[in-house]
Amino acid sequence: MSRLLILMMILPLMAWAQDSTQMSWLDNRFRVDPTVEQVSFMVKRDKESSSVVLVRPDGTKYYSWRHPENVSWYEEKGVDIISIEKPMPGPWQAVGRVTPKNQVDVLSNLKLEIDDLPSRLYQSETLKFTARLLQDDQLLTLRDFLNRVKLQVEFLEYVENPDALPEKERPGPIILGEFTDDGIGFDEYPGDGIFTVALPIQIQPGKYRVRVTSRNGIFLRTFEQQVLVYPPPLxxxxxxxxxxxxxxxxxxxxxxxxxxxxxxxxxxxxxxxxxxxxxxxxxxxxxxxxxxxxxxxxxxxxxxxxxxxxxxxxxxxxxxxxxxxxxxxxxxxAELKLDRNLEDFRLQQEKKAREEEEKRLAAEKAAARAKAIKLIIGGNLLLIVLVVAGGFGWRKWKTKKVIAKALDEAGEMPDEAEADPKAS
The missing domain is CATH 2.60.40.3480 (Immunoglobulin-like)
Incomplete structure (x- = not known):
């Protein structure tokens, strides 16, 4: 009997304990007000668990791999971020291993404000471009959520009615930058809900559509603007x-x-x-x-x-x-120093060549002068020799002439004696 009483006392406690555990796992309910146009659920769960199941007020279940187009679902280890455009009013529920250490944060009426880009941009310029994440018109500063927001800026070459073109012929996006809220670079303060990008306009001049999109799908909305990119002015x-x-x-x-x-x-x-x-x-x-x-x-x-x-x-x-x-x-x-040495060497060689040329010319002039002197002296000597030889020859010729004349005169004298008998 005592055992039966003890068992009767323990069974309700066990049942309560089971219901309590079950409730801590299932009772993640939150109500969406009819005035809410957009809501985001940030569900922290056990890191080893799978994504939660989101149950709509009418019992329709949304899964990370199956949900309508008005739902975006970002999943990572230990976290689900689910954003819904125009959610059904009423009680929603997240079913999964959402332990007491974690929680479900409901962010309603989130609004992303994007700066207007100047209609005239310049190729190669860098532009400070900001966006703000607001909840009920106040800057959102939930750090765990902000750290997971990934916004990027895309430029698409402008064409009329791109949706009318085949998908292969539509211009592809050129990703030029990603917003950050980390207080680095052009961003002023980390975690203040103001996202900043140093946008480098590294594209060819022309007309473009600019889109700001959520790279990881946290937001469904896409912001679009038309701009003209001109050649750089500098x-x-x-x-x-x-x-x-x-x-x-x-x-x-x-x-x-x-x-x-x-x-x-x-x-x-x-x-x-x-x-x-x-x-x-x-x-x-x-x-x-x-x-x-x-x-x-x-x-x-x-x-x-x-x-x-x-x-x-x-x-x-x-x-x-x-x-x-x-x-x-x-x-x-390093050859610059060698080039300088080579230049100095070249100048020295040119100077040496000039000096040698001057010496050669001077030597040629001296040799020519000496040769001229020798020719003059030789000519003078030859002239003297010729004069002396001429004088000597003339004298010799004259002597011979005198002797010949004398001989001639001597030869004529006997003939005359024979001719004149009286003379004998």
């Missing part, structure tokens, strides 16, 4: 020094009538082969239009990197512009 040319002593130069030239005079500024970072960063900055003043920024020449051989930012004010709508200068490289070759 050109930047980096001119490397011709030698190790001449500084480099960054020349920034605006398109005529594109930016406000005197509004150009530049920030340039140069990284040497050892990783040391040298910063150069400058800006135009007054009516000055072209910016010429002097960049130090470090002079050491090796690979250098430079990058930076340009700033200007758009003349058409007085909008502040930011342009990123992507990393570029230039090299200072």
């Amino acid at each position: 050109t930047a040319d980096f001119i490397q020094g011709r030698d190790q002593q001449e500084p480099h130069q960054l020349v920034v030239t605006p398109e005529m009538g594109a930016v406000v005079s005197g509004s150009i500024a530049a920030h340039l970072e140069q990284i040497d082969p050892e990783g040391k960063v040298t910063i150069s900055q400058g800006h135009t003043v007054g009516e000055q239009e072209v910016l010429k920024l002097t960049v130090p020449n470090m002079g050491e051989p090796g690979q250098y990197t430079w990058s930076g930012w340009l700033y200007a004010t758009d003349l058409i709508n007085n909008r502040e512009l930011i342009f990123g200068l992507p990393k570029k490289h230039f090299a200072v070759q």
Whole structure:
């Protein structure tokens, strides 16, 4: 009998305990007001459990793999985020391993506000673009939810009636940036419900549709806007020094009538082969239009990197512009020093050649002068010899003539004696 009494006492307790456990697993109910147009359920569950089942007030069940188009379902380990557009009013229920340590957060009337992009954008500019997540017109600051919001900006080439085209012929999206709320980069404060993206307009000029979408499907809504992208109003040319002593130069030239005079500024970072960063900055003043920024020449051989930012004010709508200068490289070759030595050697060789040529010309002149002197002396000697020889010959000839004359006279005398007998 005592055993029966004890059993009768324990059975209700066991039944209560079972009902209590069952209720903690099932009693995740929440009511949706008829005025709510959009609701998000953030369900934290056991990490090893599967996604919950969401039960509508009329008993219809939604699953992560099966739900209507007005429902978006983001699932990760230990968390389900379910957003519903125009939910049915009444009691909803999440069925799953939602333990007492976790909870279901109901976020009603969530609204995503997106800044309007300027209708005129410039190729290569970087634009600060923000979005705000509001609940009942107040910034949402639920960190667990914000950390999972993934918003991205897509540009699509503009065509008339894209839905009328075959899917293969429709322009594909160009993803240019993703919003963050982490207090890094252009974002001002982490977790404040304001999402920011440093949007780089790295696309060809033209007309585009811009869409802001939820990359992980937390939001169903897509925001769309049309914009025009124009060629950049500034050109930047980096001119490397011709030698190790001449500084480099960054020349920034605006398109005529594109930016406000005197509004150009530049920030340039140069990284040497050892990783040391040298910063150069400058800006135009007054009516000055072209910016010429002097960049130090470090002079050491090796690979250098430079990058930076340009700033200007758009003349058409007085909008502040930011342009990123992507990393570029230039090299200072070790041969530059050798080239200088070779140049010095070449100059020395040219000087030596000139000196040798001058010596050769001087020697030729001296040799010619000596030869001329020798020719003069030789001519004079020859003339003397000829004169002497001529005189000697003349004398000899004259002597012979005298002797011959004398002989002739001597030969005529006997003949005359024979002819004259008296003479004998």
